[in-house]
Amino acid sequence: MSDLNTLVMQALSNVIEPELHRDIVSLNMVRNLSIQGDVAKFTIVLTTPACPLKNVFLERCQDAVVGKVAGIQAIEIQWDAEVPKGRSLPNQTQSPANILIAVASGKGGVGKSTVATNVAVALSEMGAEVGLIDADILNPNIQTMTGLDTGRPLVEDGKMVPLKAFGVKLMSTGFLTTPDRPMILRGPMLHSAIRQFFDDVHWGKLDYMVVDLPPGTGDAPLSLAQHFPLTGAVIVTQPQDVAVSDARRSVAMFKQLNVPIIGIVENMAGEFFGIGGGENLAKELSVPFLGRVPLASSVRMGGDYGRPVVLYDAESESARALTHIAQAIAARASLLIMQSPNVIPINIIG
C-alpha cells in the first residue's frame, strides 16, 4: 500500500458504523481502495443492499477524508452488500436464506400477506436475492397477490422449482390446490407442509426468506419458531384496539419462544381504523416501530390484481411507507445477527 492509501484508511477508521458503534475499517466494510489523482475511490460493503444509511456513510466518509488527508479532494464510493448469515441450532432445519423473517399478526385480515409480498418485492428491487413462502397453508393468498393464480411449479430431481414474480422466488399451497379443493390438514401435517416448503424446493442461495404466516398463535408460528432458524418476527397490526390487543399476544408468543421481534408495522391507518395503535404498542413493549401504511385502495387493488403497490404505484404514500419498512426490516435483521453473541459473520468481521 502506498502511504496515501494508508493515510486514507487511517482517516476512514474514524468513521463509526451508526448501529454497530464500531469503525468501518475494523468491520472490514472498506474494500478496494485506490487513489486516482486527488480522488480516493473505494467500495463500502454494507450488511444489506437495502441499507437506509448510505447517505450517512457518504457524509461521514467525506468529512473524515476530504480536507483531512493532504492531496485528497474528493471521494467516490461504490456500494456493495454482504448479508450476514444467521446460524441455526443443531435441532433446526437449515434455511436456504441468510436471513429468515416471519411476518405474523394476532388478528386475521390486518395485511400480513400484503406486507410480506411488498417487503419481499421491495428487497428484491434493491438488489437482494429473495424468497417468499406462503405459510398460511390453509388460506394461501400469495399466488393472487403476485399474479400467479394459475402457476404450477415444475418438479426437477424430486424437488419443486419455485415460481418467480418481480424477481422474488415463491412457494405457496395456492400453486398446488384450487380454491374449490382446499387443503384440509391437522396441526402436525401443517408442520410437515411448511418443512417441505423449505426442504423440497430448489431455492438456491437467498439473502432473505420472508415467511407469511397465518394469524394467531397456533401451530404454524410455533412450528416455525421451534424448527427453523428465524432471524426475527415482524408483527403486523391494524391501529384499532382489538387488533392491537391480538398483536400484543403475538409479540408475547415470539418473545416466549426466544424469537427476536424485528418490529411492529401499523397497517391500514386512517380515519376508518384510526392512527397510532401500532406505534403505541411498539412503545409500550419497547420494540422497534417499523412504519405506518395508510388504508389506500391502491394497496388493496395491488393485492387483488397481483401488482404490488411498491412497484405499480411506487410514488404513493403507501408504497413509500412499505419500501421504508423493507429497509428498516433489513437493517434491523442484519443488526440482530451481527449483535447475536454466538454468531460471527465471517464476511463482515475481518
Ligand SMILES: Nc1ncnc2c1ncn2[C@@H]1O[C@H](COP(=O)(O)OP(=O)(O)O)[C@@H](O)[C@H]1O
Ligand atoms: N394498507 C391497505 N390499504 C387497503 N387495503 C389493504 C391494505 N393492506 C391490506 N389491504 C387489503 O386488505 C385485505 C387483507 O389483507 P391481507 O394482506 O390478505 O391480510 P392477512 O394476510 O393479514 O390476512 C386484502 O384484500 C388486502 O388487499
Ligand SMILES: [Mg+2]
Ligand atoms: Mg394472509
